[in-house]
Amino acid sequence: MALRRCWGLAGVAPRLLWNSGVLPRASVPGRAPVSSLVQPQHGCKIAGSQLRAFSSAPAGENVSYEQLKQLLAGRNIVVIDVREPWELREFGLIPGSINVPLGQVNTALQLGPEEFNEKYGGEMPQQADNIVFTCLAGVRSKTALDMATSLGYKDVQNYLGGWKDWAKNEQQD
Secondary structure: OHHHHHHHHOOHHHHHHHHHOOOOOOOOOOOOOHHHHOOOOOOOOOOHHHHHHOOOOOOOEEEOHHHHHHHHHHOOOEEEEOOOHHHHHHHOOOOOOEEOOHHHHHHHOOOOHHHHHHHHOOOOOOOOOOEEEEOOOOHHHHHHHHHHHHOOOOOEEEEOOHHHHHHHHHHHO
């Protein structure tokens, strides 16, 4: 029954977007066809940010364990772990990371440097800093990356493997 309801809504979003002018209609002369969503053509009304909103492409890039180790060795990185404090106590954390629970990321990245340091015990990342978000398995950190990007942070990355990958690799070293 729930599946039927979902199928009933399947055509609503495209119709709303077409009617709003965000998505061009294929049948309207002088407008780009819907297939242009994949490769926008001249005259298409979709801006890059609007197209990206409908894309599954990540806002930043993913880093591997090896890349994260290199970044940490170079000390030119801010690692923000978005798990809850109890998870850090139970499982552990990447050395040097700052704990900012996911529910607080948006607010935390808008604090003043002193207030951020007082609340989270680390230096406030600047918008130009290289920031890597991490969590248990890379899902919540992707959400945090998207939040940071929306706030203007440019050099943000996601440690897709998260703590699980870190702990596995550290045991092998």
